[in-house]
Amino acid sequence: MKSKYKFILLSLGLGIATTASVALAKGWFIPKTESTEELPDANSEWQKIAERYQQFKEGLYIKGTIRLFDSKHPGIQKEQNEMVLLSKGTHFFYSIGGNKTFSDGNRLLQIDPINQIVVLSKVDSAAASQQQQKLLPHMLNSFSDAGTTNTFNANGTVEGNSKERKLTIQNDMMPDIKKYSFSYAPANYLIKEAEIEWWKGNPAMGKSNEETWITKILYTHPPFPGLDIQAMISSILIETGGKTTLTGEVKDYELKVLY
Numbered sequence: 001m002k003s004k005y006k007f008i009l010l011s012l013g014l015g016i017a018t019t020a021s022v023a024l025a026k027g028w029f030i031p032k033t034e035s036t037e038e039l040p041d042a043n044s045e046w047q048k049i050a051e052r053y054q055q056f057k058e059g060l061y062i063k064g065t066i067r068l069f070d071s072k073h074p075g076i077q078k079e080q081n082e083m084v085l086l087s088k089g090t091h092f093f094y095s096i097g098g099n100k101t102f103s104d105g106n107r108l109l110q111i112d113p114i115n116q117i118v119v120l121s122k123v124d125s126a127a128a129s130q131q132q133q134k135l136l137p138h139m140l141n142s143f144s145d146a147g148t149t150n151t152f153n154a155n156g157t158v159e160g161n162s163k164e165r166k167l168t169i170q171n172d173m174m175p176d177i178k179k180y181s182f183s184y185a186p187a188n189y190l191i192k193e194a195e196i197e198w199w200k201g202n203p204a205m206g207k208s209n210e211e212t213w214i215t216k217i218l219y220t221h222p223p224f225p226g227l228d229i230q231a232m233i234s235s236i237l238i239e240t241g242g243k244t245t246l247t248g249e250v251k252d253y254e255l256k257v258l259y
Helices: 001-024 042-053 127-133 229-234
Strands: 031-032 060-070 073-088 091-096 100-101 107-112 117-122 155-160 166-169 177-184 191-199 212-220 239-240 245-246 252-259
Touching: 031 107, 042 166, 091 229, 177 245, 229 239, 245 252
Parallel strands: 031 155, 117 252
Antiparallel strands: 060 073, 060 212, 073 091, 091 100, 100 107, 107 117, 155 166, 166 177, 177 191, 191 212, 239 245
């Protein structure tokens, strides 16, 4: 069960930014506020968040704590994992709960310590770009004005004030997820916290109850320490004479080369 949680948390962490960006790009969110203060709509707020993350030209460093709860017992933590993201251009390193992913823009290297497997695959420039978009909202060129047809019945709600705000999203395009939200300060538009509530079981088979899991993520943005992805990969792989072998702490893992 623990490995399943980690897989789901990793998938959410990688995929949620892209889905929210696409929905906003299409203008699917219906802006709603309940505050007496007039607030921007969801599309414009997400665009400001995306613009802020694109300002990290010299590299981005994000650390996070991911906690899992059962909605039936919200005060009891089921699991906790730490995540780290280092990103610069098409190079990135991502880790969560021991699982690690490296990319130099040409290769994707993934380490699964639970199953003791290392997977090495090739990626083209388009695939590398898509992988980056999954990690962070880098889709500014596809943003359109708000107010277009609400084709997929997605709702975006902005709450808060001039100091703290929360963007909450309910999206029928992601049936596994009941809702998710991002908390941030308008002073810098960096995401401070995310909360994802997702259905237990398989929503495609129909929800037999209203039970959900709740994932809470706290983010920090330390100064970028640099990223030498080639050195990181070289500490894991030895490539000589057309042969690839593992070294270091993963030397006894199974290696799968997918090219």
